[in-house]
Amino acid sequence: MIRTLAIIAGISVIAAVAWVRHPRLDESPSPGVCFAPEGRCAARAIDALDSATKEIRGHAYNFTTISGFPDALVRAANRGVDVQIVVDKTTPCERGTGVPALLAAGIPVYVDFEPPIAHEKAWIIDGRLVVGGSYNWSGQAALNSEVMIFDTNAANIAAYLDHWKQRLSVSRPFDADGFSKCKHPPA
Numbered sequence: 001m002i003r004t005l006a007i008i009a010g011i012s013v014i015a016a017v018a019w020v021r022h023p024r025l026d027e028s029p030s031p032g033v034c035f036a037p038e039g040r041c042a043a044r045a046i047d048a049l050d051s052a053t054k055e056i057r058g059h060a061y062n063f064t065t066i067s068g069f070p071d072a073l074v075r076a077a078n079r080g081v082d083v084q085i086v087v088d089k090t091t092p093c094e095r096g097t098g099v100p101a102l103l104a105a106g107i108p109v110y111v112d113f114e115p116p117i118a119h120e121k122a123w124i125i126d127g128r129l130v131v132g133g134s135y136n137w138s139g140q141a142a143l144n145s146e147v148m149i150f151d152t153n154a155a156n157i158a159a160y161l162d163h164w165k166q167r168l169s170v171s172r173p174f175d176a177d178g179f180s181k182c183k184h185p186p187a
Contacts, residue, residue, distance in 0.1 A: 031153075036135060036146040045123065045131045045148060046072045052125045057164045058085040059120035059132075063098045066139035070098030074105040086110045086167050088118035092174055093182035098137075100186050103176055110171035111178075118167070122160055128152065130160045 034041040049056060049072040056076055063069065063085075077083045085102065089111050092099040102109050112118035122132030135146040151157065179185040 032150050034148040034150070036142050036144060036148070039148075041135055041146065041148040042068060042142050044150070045069070045135075048125055048129055048131050048150070049073065049076055049123060052076050052081045053079075054126045055082040055124075056084075056126075057124040057161065058083075059118070059122045059164065059167070060085055060087045060091055060137050061117070061119045061121055062094060062136035062138040062141070063087060063091050064094065064096040064138040064140075065098045065101060066096055067098070067137050067141070069137040070101040073098075073107060074101055077105050077107050083107045084110070084168070086112050086118065086120075086164065086171050087174070089113050092178055093184070093186075095184070096139075097186050099174065100176070100179075103174075109174045110168055111174045112167050112171045114170045120167075122164075124157065124160050124164060127157060127161065130157050132160070 034044055046068050049069070056073065058073070060069075065071075073083050073085070083102075085107065087099065087109060091097060092109070092111065099109055120132070121134070121136055122130055124130050130151040131148060132151070133147040133149045135141045135148040
């Protein structure tokens with residue numbers, strides 16, 4: 001009897017640790033804050049993107065393939081999720097850019113040329129969750145001192161989505177021909 005209780009308690013602890021390390025945001029969005037380099041911020045954000053069922057709207061400044069974010073967006077698009085992203089004018093030409101993967105998957109990429117820097121970093125997921133903060137969508141961000149906020153407040157989500165639409169309205173579509181303007185076009 002005691003051995004059985006110990007086994008059940010051990011399984012419960014393992015399950016609780018697994019949930020903390022890999023929250024299932026599709027079951028119940030989990031508001032909160034993640035700090036890098038201490039936390040597993042990218043994994044938590046990618047879990048959120050993987051939970052999308054309808055739409056993802058994004059803002060990106062740095063957006064590299066090594067981060068895992070481009071792959072998560074391609075997976076979402078392959079599931080039928082409507083994915084669209086607004087990026088800074090430098091993003092398509094940065095080393096290791098994830099933009100070619102999005103274009104290859106048919107994901108619309110728009111470039112915000114209007115401000116000096118389009119420095120926003122946010123995912124708006126299914127109108128139920130915003131993931132954003134100082135954390136760039138790059139591999140380097142996991143090593144930096146960064147913050148990522150997971151917000152389920154309806155008013156904040158609506159404000160983010162309204163702002164995303166406003167930035168989209170002044171942005172221009174980017175296609176593969178745009179890489180010809182890069183000093184070092186992606187391979």
